[in-house]
Amino acid sequence: MTRQLHLNAFLMNTGHHEASWRLPESDPHAHVRLEHYVGLARTAERGTFDSLFLADGPQLWNSVGQRPSGALEPLTLLTALATATRHIGLIATASTSYNSPYNLARKFASLDIISGGRAGWNIVTTAGADAARNFGLAAEPAHAERYARAAEFLDVALKLWDSWEDDVVVADKAAGVWGDAAKIHPPRHRGTYFSVEGALNVPRTPQGYPLLVQAGSSEDGKRFAARYAEAVFTAQQTLQDAQAFYADLKSRTAAAGRDPDGLKVLPGIVPVVGSTEAEARAAERVLEEHIVHRHGVAHLEGLLRLPPDTLELDAPLPSDLPPESAIEGAKSRYTLVVELARRERLTVRQLIGRLGGGRGHLTFAGTPEQVADAIETWFTRGAADGFNIMPAVLPSGLDAFVDHVVPVLRARGLLRTEYGPRQTLRERYGLPRPANQYTAGAPALV
Amino acid sequence: MTRQLHLNAFLMNTGHHEASWRLPESDPHAHVRLEHYVGLARTAERGTFDSLFLADGPQLWNSVGQRPSGALEPLTLLTALATATRHIGLIATASTSYNSPYNLARKFASLDIISGGRAGWNIVTTAGADAARNFGLAAEPAHAERYARAAEFLDVALKLWDSWEDDVVVADKAAGVWGDAAKIHPPRHRGTYFSVEGALNVPRTPQGYPLLVQAGSSEDGKRFAARYAEAVFTAQQTLQDAQAFYADLKSRTAAAGRDPDGLKVLPGIVPVVGSTEAEARAAERVLEEHIVHRHGVAHLEGLLRLPPDTLELDAPLPSDLPPESAIEGAKSRYTLVVELARRERLTVRQLIGRLGGGRGHLTFAGTPEQVADAIETWFTRGAADGFNIMPAVLPSGLDAFVDHVVPVLRARGLLRTEYGPRQTLRERYGLPRPANQYTAGAPALV
Ligand SMILES: Cc1cc2nc3c(=O)[nH]c(=O)nc-3n(C[C@H](O)[C@H](O)[C@H](O)COP(=O)(O)O)c2cc1C
Ligand SMILES: Cc1cc2nc3c(=O)[nH]c(=O)nc-3n(C[C@H](O)[C@H](O)[C@H](O)COP(=O)(O)O)c2cc1C
Numbered sequence: 001m002t003r004q005l006h007l008n009a010f011l012m013n014t015g016h017h018e019a020s021w022r023l024p025e026s027d028p029h030a031h032v033r034l035e036h037y038v039g040l041a042r043t044a045e046r047g048t049f050d051s052l053f054l055a056d057g058p059q060l061w062n063s064v065g066q067r068p069s070g071a072l073e074p075l076t077l078l079t080a081l082a083t084a085t086r087h088i089g090l091i092a093t094a095s096t097s098y099n100s101p102y103n104l105a106r107k108f109a110s111l112d113i114i115s116g117g118r119a120g121w122n123i124v125t126t127a128g129a130d131a132a133r134n135f136g137l138a139a140e141p142a143h144a145e146r147y148a149r150a151a152e153f154l155d156v157a158l159k160l161w162d163s164w165e166d167d168v169v170v171a172d173k174a175a176g177v178w179g180d181a182a183k184i185h186p187p188r189h190r191g192t193y194f195s196v197e198g199a200l201n202v203p204r205t206p207q208g209y210p211l212l213v214q215a216g217s218s219e220d221g222k223r224f225a226a227r228y229a230e231a232v233f234t235a236q237q238t239l240q241d242a243q244a245f246y247a248d249l250k251s252r253t254a255a256a257g258r259d260p261d262g263l264k265v266l267p268g269i270v271p272v273v274g275s276t277e278a279e280a281r282a283a284e285r286v287l288e289e290h291i292v293h294r295h296g297v298a299h300l301e302g303l304l305r306l307p308p309d310t311l312e313l314d315a316p317l318p319s320d321l322p323p324e325s326a327i328e329g330a331k332s333r334y335t336l337v338v339e340l341a342r343r344e345r346l347t348v349r350q351l352i353g354r355l356g357g358g359r360g361h362l363t364f365a366g367t368p369e370q371v372a373d374a375i376e377t378w379f380t381r382g383a384a385d386g387f388n389i390m391p392a393v394l395p396s397g398l399d400a401f402v403d404h405v406v407p408v409l410r411a412r413g414l415l416r417t418e419y420g421p422r423q424t425l426r427e428r429y430g431l432p433r434p435a436n437q438y439t440a441g442a443p444a445l446v
Numbered sequence: 447m448t449r450q451l452h453l454n455a456f457l458m459n460t461g462h463h464e465a466s467w468r469l470p471e472s473d474p475h476a477h478v479r480l481e482h483y484v485g486l487a488r489t490a491e492r493g494t495f496d497s498l499f500l501a502d503g504p505q506l507w508n509s510v511g512q513r514p515s516g517a518l519e520p521l522t523l524l525t526a527l528a529t530a531t532r533h534i535g536l537i538a539t540a541s542t543s544y545n546s547p548y549n550l551a552r553k554f555a556s557l558d559i560i561s562g563g564r565a566g567w568n569i570v571t572t573a574g575a576d577a578a579r580n581f582g583l584a585a586e587p588a589h590a591e592r593y594a595r596a597a598e599f600l601d602v603a604l605k606l607w608d609s610w611e612d613d614v615v616v617a618d619k620a621a622g623v624w625g626d627a628a629k630i631h632p633p634r635h636r637g638t639y640f641s642v643e644g645a646l647n648v649p650r651t652p653q654g655y656p657l658l659v660q661a662g663s664s665e666d667g668k669r670f671a672a673r674y675a676e677a678v679f680t681a682q683q684t685l686q687d688a689q690a691f692y693a694d695l696k697s698r699t700a701a702a703g704r705d706p707d708g709l710k711v712l713p714g715i716v717p718v719v720g721s722t723e724a725e726a727r728a729a730e731r732v733l734e735e736h737i738v739h740r741h742g743v744a745h746l747e748g749l750l751r752l753p754p755d756t757l758e759l760d761a762p763l764p765s766d767l768p769p770e771s772a773i774e775g776a777k778s779r780y781t782l783v784v785e786l787a788r789r790e791r792l793t794v795r796q797l798i799g800r801l802g803g804g805r806g807h808l809t810f811a812g813t814p815e816q817v818a819d820a821i822e823t824w825f826t827r828g829a830a831d832g833f834n835i836m837p838a839v840l841p842s843g844l845d846a847f848v849d850h851v852v853p854v855l856r857a858r859g860l861l862r863t864e865y866g867p868r869q870t871l872r873e874r875y876g877l878p879r880p881a882n883q884y885t886a887g888a889p890a891l892v
Contacts, residue, residue: 019622021617021619021624022619022622023619024619026619028615028617028619028624029615029617032559032648032649034559034560057647058548058549058552058647059644059647060630060644060645060646060647061647063627064614064624064625064626064627064630065623065624065625065626065627066622066624067624068624069624069625069647070610070646070647070648070649071647071648072556072559072560072648073552073553073555073556073648075522075553076521076522076525076553076556076557076560077556077560079522079525079526080525080526080528080529080560082526083526083529083530084529098546098548098549099549100544100581100582102504102544102580102581103504103544103545106504106519107519107521107522109519110518110519110522110523111522113478113480113518114480114518114522114523114526130643130644133641133642133643133644134548134642134643134644135546135548135642136640136641136642164516168510169474169475171467171474171475173467173468173469173470173472173474176465176468176512176736176738177511178467178474178510178511178512178513178514178515179510179511179515180510180511181509181510181511184506184510194582195579195582196579196580196581196582197576197579197580198505198506198576198579198580199506200506200516201503201504201505201506201507201515201516201517202478202516202517202518202519203478203516290622292622
């Protein structure tokens, strides 16, 4: 069989385009309707996607005036979706900066058990002061410190998930012995950020632990990914940039002593499908016309860490923006946006138009064949192991992708035509079940 | 209609009796089987119970050698059960000592939305050093401090749940205005234990916030309940004690400026049903014979905060036990156990037998009519507004209660025969939807 594409459906209320909610077809209450998400999950499963994904942050995003704000907590929503689906993976975002390892490890273990091994964790460090101020901090912790805490968080979580060997349960009813306490391994962790003494109160799960996903592309982010991540989401604007990122991450993974195939790189794309190219472009334009530029300017000023009212709509970005090293927020997203504006000589208005669809992710607009061509090119030319599919409008954009692009990908032998027997999410991504670090004879975790 | 009983099904893997897992009928893996809990939830719904309840603590309980240990995280499991049920309330235990208000308020709001207003929160402060050591603390915080933190936690959570007025969403697609930002109220809380600046990132929920349930019976516990709780779980060994507790809590609630009917008192009972009284007693005896006394002694020593190997199986409790005021753990449970042993002059062995079934809760063993008689007596004589039903063995004990006791209660007009139209959990408990503290004209929260 030829190498298979991995597809992840990145779900976001009425779609990734910030103006999507204004279309006549869109339900402005979709973000809190379970049925909306159940429908999307079933469509993605019809398209034999590997997984669903929900982004998140522990703060109220955007201005409520501007677009649908607030979201159901991802682990909660994905647990409800676990019971409405059978095969698809369930990837929830959760922050290492604003959770404790014991509670979070427990929740992912619980979802992994309930879903039969379909849980994944998008590990984020959470940029921004708004989140920090919801957890007793006065300001955003420094970027390097957030990643240092993230690494220790992972070490503790991995110990907790391994704190039960797979065969603890003896269930000897006659002797009154339920389990073998010698196979329980309390972490007894004392570190810089965390002290965690006892074993997890959930047994080891079908996958051992959730699929570990990461989405930071700064230097620290890539170092973290090379060490821990099994899948990486990334925003890339050109084939060349994507190829460079892909090669860099694979070689870092190898340098960390891991199989580079054990880390899948999934750039995000916004597919806009039409029966003709012109129709697809027209759909893009309709969305762009619904953008409220005043809001876009404020959002861009936030991302670039500029004071309010700095940017002018019909001028280019200021030429004296600071280097990425001075940014304590989302470093790689900052660089991507600045480079995109400079490379294409965009005004602020044009840049906002470009970002409206995918907030930095690439839009592939065209016929189903054209979209499939772009996917195939990136996939076969060393830029991607699969894609994070980010429909501009939901549910219609996911329907269009599954009904029109998926059949083309299947006909080309790039995508499975059915799931076959039940598998864990990690098995779908072609990865082995991790050995338990405490089990005699198991290889040590790298 | 006569006053109606409120019934809550307290679910616990193979049952509340510590030896239940050893019976031939019991599945020693039930604690991690979703199907097990789905079956129990459907049975409780068939019995038109008000709610399901899951206890919890962020630490590995008991010895793994002894009985099924570990559990799925309650909010996660109840979210999965929300999709498998339609009417029944879903009460999850979560600790105010080992969570942050923003994350926990968000999760309960998400479950309340997903379940259509069926979420409840059993608010606990979590006794014991094992939990503390999983969250960076060297020892258990003092009892009074745990309750002080709990009160501030509730104040913050109530602000977060009210941080969206009910009618934020405008959804004016033409004007590009999604919501009215003036109806968002960031808590801007700066307190002793927490600083939480921003609004919740979930809209106000069907119930406003989850039903607030509490289960501490110490002086601090009762003061907390009178201020915040809408339902109280309690362990009471005699009708007289239960009546005194009931009267005390109702008058405290009135003294706090609340309607005493706004707080429902639900003692826990372990129903053991047989077609004759002798059969019920025999079933009790079989369970008692399966207790491993060595484990019971260790458990009792932990509860009484005695050093290991202090207690002798065939002697009474030591006469020089400290007063409740010296106990920083679960105060009221300590007193209940000590008083039970003294009142009934029990040896340690006998006490362990008595506690095996309900860990301090009362067992009602007998025919369906006898169990219904006991329930009716407590209900009509000022000891209870309903009961926390804690079957010794699951699923069989819940089946027996629903198939045999529920019809008797219905025939006596004490329990609904069907749910009728969908209601929120709070409506089932006969309580009004709380007003939003920030909405003009709303009565202030007490
Ligand atoms: C597809 C994708 C999804 C992301 N989802 C989230 C998210 O849900 N929450 C979050 O805080 N950050 C999210 N991020 C941001 C990254 O975690 C990271 O903070 C950002 O890319 C900047 O990382 P860096 O500072 O390492 O460059 C996402 C990034 C990408 C590419
Ligand atoms: C029915 C019932 C259920 C309880 N469930 C829990 C629980 O899940 N987790 C927990 O930490 N404590 C639980 N408790 C204990 C109480 O929250 C409280 O800690 C205990 O009753 C002692 O409280 P006090 O110190 O105020 O007397 C429960 C108590 C009762 C009566």
